[in-house]
Amino acid sequence: MRFQKTTEYAIRVMVFLASYPDQRFSVNVLHKKLNIPYKYLGRLMHTLSQTGMVEVEQGKHGGYKVNSNLDKIYLYQVIGAVEGLENYDRCILGFPECSDENPCPLHKAWLERREAIKEMIYNTTLADLTVSSG
Numbered sequence: 001m002r003f004q005k006t007t008e009y010a011i012r013v014m015v016f017l018a019s020y021p022d023q024r025f026s027v028n029v030l031h032k033k034l035n036i037p038y039k040y041l042g043r044l045m046h047t048l049s050q051t052g053m054v055e056v057e058q059g060k061h062g063g064y065k066v067n068s069n070l071d072k073i074y075l076y077q078v079i080g081a082v083e084g085l086e087n088y089d090r091c092i093l094g095f096p097e098c099s100d101e102n103p104c105p106l107h108k109a110w111l112e113r114r115e116a117i118k119e120m121i122y123n124t125t126l127a128d129l130t131v132s133s134g
Contacts, residue, residue: 003079009036009044010082011075017054017066018073018126024063044082051081070127079121088118 003011012034017025027045031038045064048054055067066073079085091098092110100107 004083004087006040006044006082007079009034009041010048010078012036013041013044013048014053014066014073014078014126015129017064018070018130021066021070024057024061024065026063030064047082048078051077053077053081066126070130071125073126075121075124075129088114088121 013030013036016030016034025033027038027042030036030045031041034041036044045054045056049056049064053067053073054064056062056064076085091104092106092114093104095104098104098107
């Protein structure tokens with residue numbers, strides 16, 4: 001299982017911003033530092049700012065910065081903001097009716113791994129992912 005590209009970018013941006021919690025960065029600087037397509041990044045930053053996880057300030061010294069205590073922003077919130085969390089409950093093979101009563105060939109193996117992934121995203125904060133945190 002892989003994150004969608006937008007989610008990969010969102011996590012990269014949030015971890016970068018969390019590493020510099022007192023600084024603001026323009027989309028242009030984020031684009032250059034993180035190698036994320038400029039237009040794509042602009043839309044992503046707009047989405048993240050709408051969630052309240054990222055603060056934006058207009059003007060010459062403006063830009064984006066993380067907007068909360070890093071111990072209170074979890075990966076599931078970042079993922080939920082950009083792709084939603086529905087993919088983490090779906091059948092890995094894409095079957096619409098995959099359950100314990102009607103399992104796909106990978107159901108049992110995937111169920112254990114899916115639960116481990118969900119536990120990780122629900123328990124990992126930005127503070128856990130930054131160099132400055134420990």
